[in-house]
Amino acid sequence: MKKIKALKCKECGQESPPIAKHVCEFCFGPLEVVYDYEWISSVISKEKIASRPHNLWRYWELLPVEGQQVLSLNEGFTPFWKSRNLGKFLGLKNLYIKNDAVNPTFSFKDRVVSVALTRSRELGFDVVACASTGNLAGAVAAYGAVGCFKTFVFIPADLEMGKVVGAGVYDPIIVGIKGNYDEVNRLCAEVADIFHWAFVNVNIRPYYAEGSKTLGFEVAEQLGWRAPDHVVVPVASGSLLTKIYKGMSEFHQLGLIPELHTKISAAQAQGCAPVVTAIKEHSEIIKPVIPKTIAKSIAIGNPADGYYAVKTVEKTHGVGEWATDEEIIEGIRLLAKTEGVFTETAGGTTIAVLKKLKESGKIASDETVVAFITGNGFKTQESVQDHISKPYIIEPRLNEFRELYESLVKSKQVEEHNFLKNPAYQIK
């Protein structure tokens, strides 16, 4: 029984065989996997899913692979909880946090890469590649190593050392490209065209992108098999946002959740917000921009799925909002102080936008809201290092500490430290 029926063009609807291909030969539109939903609905059930291990392969029937031999490092089924403090602080009674920063390589990219490399192996590839500025590089390097693929990772030559280490430790071949953002992109597109490799975010993209659906599945399952009222999703290429919605739609279509009314809202950094700009301007065309923001993991100037992200936001009556770099840093600190989660700049963007949407009344206080945290803060420490608590340096003598403590008490810093109780931080 084959559950993948075909690849189908999202623009013209033309179908083609499910091979390694990402654009329609007829109209150059993007391709998407078509499943045999009749078969899936005859075999899938809540009980079956719930009985399986806690990783994303519990949704095997809805993922674009044919075999049971999957390449997994136990990604997915990440922590999900009702906010302990952030909801109270923002005035949201039913705020939930989905923490995808604790995947095997510390970002949601493990989901898409686990699916992409499993499918790549099924399609007969022994070389995998990607072009990345951080999170994807680490994930492809790790899964490539474990799956015994030859692995090529293309990065801009001036990428921060921390991110190079995060991929390099898994021993892939790393190619640093000297050039600006457009030149890096162009070269990678050419390499993907000429070398017959599994380029996860190019020719494997239709399969790769499907991995993000599992975030939608998990949130619905972890909420007790129901859809939230509103979700806030960081947007880079736009794929994650559209696939979270697709995941929830599939659950609804298969009767695994009773109804679907979720508003999907998009969060971008102001310095790279082509999707949010299009939403705000009610435009169908995504104007490419040159990224200029600290939120590098979501800084995609010409997003491949931008158009579909805009359509999803509009269709679900969500909104688009951006955050400045300062607001993003504040978002990172806020999530750390309220929920104990140290996220990277993409998560900071989500939290900053969540706050803005609440303040502007676009999210109501009693809505069930989910904030997606997609990457780990330890990867981008440089973005917050100048904005956080620094140690007070003293000699190893009790009276030095006593003096310090007294000065802190005097300047009220000890009480103010518990910022949730500090009136200055309360939202009016």
Next chain:
Amino acid sequence: MKQAIDLIFPKNLIQDPIIYQMSKEVPVVFNIRRAKVTEKVGEIVLELEGSENELNAAKKWLENRGIKVEPITHDTLEG
């Protein structure tokens, strides 16, 4: 050889017959495969046919006129 490219027209060039002018100056065969144009921005997927040098010359000519020329995959780089 044949190659498809994505052209982004800024607002000030939308009303100019750019592709016609390009074909007058560079000997390539063109075929418009997809287009979306509003009053603010235009996007055209253009298929070009010619030798490698001719294709490069056509792309260069378009870029010099202020058109953004992109590979058809959009961004290949991800975070």
